[in-house]
Amino acid sequence: MTDSAVEAHFDEVIARHDRIEPRDWMPDAYRRTLVRQIAQHAHSEIIGMQPEGNWISRAPSLRRKAILLAKVQDEAGHGLYLYSAAETLGVSRDELVDNLLTGKQKYSSIFNYPTLSYADVGTIGWLVDGAAICNQVPLCRTSYGPYGRAMIRICKEESFHQRQGYELLMTMMRGTPEQQEMVQESVNRFWWPSLMMFGPPDENSPNSERSMAWGIKRNSNDDLRQKFVDMTVPQADALGICLPDPSLAWNASREHYDFGEPDWDELAAVIRGDGPCNAQRIEHRRRAHEDGAWVREAATAFAAGGEIGD
Amino acid sequence: MTDSAVEAHFDEVIARHDRIEPRDWMPDAYRRTLVRQIAQHAHSEIIGMQPEGNWISRAPSLRRKAILLAKVQDEAGHGLYLYSAAETLGVSRDELVDNLLTGKQKYSSIFNYPTLSYADVGTIGWLVDGAAICNQVPLCRTSYGPYGRAMIRICKEESFHQRQGYELLMTMMRGTPEQQEMVQESVNRFWWPSLMMFGPPDENSPNSERSMAWGIKRNSNDDLRQKFVDMTVPQADALGICLPDPSLAWNASREHYDFGEPDWDELAAVIRGDGPCNAQRIEHRRRAHEDGAWVREAATAFAAGGEIGD
Amino acid sequence: PDELARYCLGLADDALIMSQRLAEWCSRAPEMEDDVALANLALDLLGQARLLLARAAAASPGIVPELPEGSPVPPEDALAFFREAGQFRNVRLAEVPNGDFAHVVVRLLLFSVARFEVLERLRLSRDHVLAAVATRGVKELSYHRDWSGRWFLTLARGTQESHRRLLAALDELWVFRGELTAADASVTDVGVDPSTVSAAVDAVLEQVLATSGVERPSKGALAGVGGRFGRDGVHTEHLSLLLAEMQVVARAHPSGRW
């Protein structure tokens, strides 16, 4: 095919909401945008292991310990699929890891908040995974094939995690008054950061428009945020907890919940690197990576048939 | 003075139970024996910080935390005096530390047993410091001046520690049944190792005789062990705990308590290096020493007036 | 039944404490694939621990720590979270703190080779629960043995650095291995006396060492305290610290629902 023919093919695939595959021609900017987005998503899974992983050793029942450990393991698995998807675009895992550790690529800022009680494990499942699913379900139909297929598998598992998180909170709400307080306190801390997971308001989201045109992104930030709020409020009621937003109210004319404005300044600080856990998260990852260097070298040498004497 | 005159002076000082001072002539073997004994004693203080130090972070009251921290600090202080006393015999602290880390010099085997509950803090004070005092009080009259004077100071502090340990156990015995059990369990573990602190039975103690002739050592192992048992049994009765020795009984004809035989095989294993904590204790010390190397270098460089640019 | 319960606790606590140490690796492995594998190992052992704790509680309800009236905490959790260190029956090998990756490989090798042999024989137990746990467990342990054996070989023959680290880990952990096959004849009617698998364990380790070109360490076994070891409730200083962390949330909420 000629240059213009491949370009026309690309445009046509996008237009009929079909998939672009690794061997297809694609514009450089499309490739770059995808790499950035998939990498950021992969990094989020890997860094996201830490806040929940923080409570594996202290899980208060063996059943919950198994559930939590399996969940964090799934996140490692998601990271693996997504790094693989990114690799189909011509970047190596080493480069991606390096981009994470040097701060060239970001991960979701939600993981720069600390987990401070076991209820946070439930809240992260319910709110953070819930928000992630709102963001990600549309990505199952994203225009790049390997990414879309990874997202289908991931979304299935995330939904499962979200139900487990909600179930933990529901169980705790049926427990002692101290447990109920623990849930409420946790939701108080995570509510606003969860809303910020949808990104800045549409009017301040410079990259969104092009991503939507290319079918990489399928919904606007504000639409998804509204959808999340509408979905979550009845769940909070069912739990018997109070969302920490005095402006939250059903708007019959819009047929949506009205809600207040997140603290965008705090979000900006967290994105800038001054969040409560940014340094800790990257340091943890860097240390794991450095501590593992000799093992990776040994595995490579062994695979290459190398053999050493005593 | 002539060679024979200095030798006569030495013998005469020993004979009248007076002190040899650093500048006095002394036989090489006397010097070597002293260095070995003082070093072993110093190492015991330094390694002895670990078993009790293990519980500082978990002390169950702030008062006990302060007492324990101050006690372990005193042990560091004792280590300091004793290394200084050894230095008067012409060895450097670096050599001594090296001898400890390479296993060339020993420390008291009692510290190769683990501390497994807070009661152990009390038991170590009562039994281990108690046994140490029995060993050490005669050393206040030891023939080498700097060692004897260090021992006077150390014994005073050790007695204080022993009373604190006993007082902790007494307080716990007035507490809950669980606390009483904890004390009994702790004493069960430490009783026999404490008896072993006096060394092998006299008939198997090859170095003892010469050390006694030189006035370095003032009492036989078995005499001190008997003295310790006689002193301790009434204290155990006052505490309301049971010493774990079915043979323990007052012998009216000897006017001493009879008691059973410690497990000398276990002691041999511990001395050989296979005790429960030998490797851990030395590894802890080695790590502290290695981790501190750059600090010692920096202090030396700074003291030498060194100054570095950016 | 008390003896059976004690026997189950030994097997359960080995699995539980190993699982806790393995889970500490989570998000710290050299590669994501290893992270996933280590979590799998931890999950397998955690599963075994749960069944065995439940079996212990069923055999002898008196061993389950008492909780406030009406507490919904199930027996497996009461046993895991409300016993003191001195009531745990695991071998000391399981509880020593994690080191580097060679450390986890060597510990798992020593542990899984011995546990595999025990579980293999336990499949024939007259106790149907133990037999069922063993039947499932043997498959899991077979994988653990392979995983650690493969890594042992890889590190032994990888680089000089990996070889050096492997030997250091082997040197540190070898002294703990005696407890895994120490005699425990108390329940030979339903259990397996570990001392009967000693030769089989030795043969497998010998083969791994030979294949890897690693010399068998000469160090003796670690002494106990007055002849008491991990199975007797006399542990290293590390177990109570591990439990302080593991049990903290459960203990803060003895009537909690999770």
Next chain:
Amino acid sequence: PDELARYCLGLADDALIMSQRLAEWCSRAPEMEDDVALANLALDLLGQARLLLARAAAASPGIVPELPEGSPVPPEDALAFFREAGQFRNVRLAEVPNGDFAHVVVRLLLFSVARFEVLERLRLSRDHVLAAVATRGVKELSYHRDWSGRWFLTLARGTQESHRRLLAALDELWVFRGELTAADASVTDVGVDPSTVSAAVDAVLEQVLATSGVERPSKGALAGVGGRFGRDGVHTEHLSLLLAEMQVVARAHPSGRW
């Protein structure tokens, strides 16, 4: 009285948690002399914490956690050992895990320079207990400031390695320093609003940096969570782990006598 109690808790918890971290150094210092010195620092702060916890409890007995009837645990211990992480009011600087020796030097410098300025002014408090604690504390803090300042200079001008490590520690800990002088106007009638010492603290730090030839870090302050910080009970992930260890024995024996 509730406000006074909260104010005392802030000062007490800073000292208690710093003391806990300093005491972790015990038997781990570069030289025995440093071991003795670090234990002294820990003991000073522990002493301050005890007096301040007792003052908080006296000011507002309702803040003392409830214990089983007849428990002999005194208020200072009930507050230290039976509060949850979210009830601790210390700054986050005090709770982050220990690093190398440069880390303890930098942490202590930042901490003691600020605490010195607060206590110096607190000597004039209308509350006689606070005034007495401050009077004694100022002498102690003056030593802490000197000790850490001397080591700061030594490491800055010692070797390249010590210089590098000092900068790394400064870079890590600098972001925590804002909380030490954050406004807390709640008890200005008896307490000292830390924001009023901000300039004085800065001047001292500036001088230490200048003398040592170290550039002032440019990093901003660490964000809170929804605008809440350590003093508001929102901590790092490290505090609950520190408390799991610190409180474990006391909590296992709520009616214990020690």
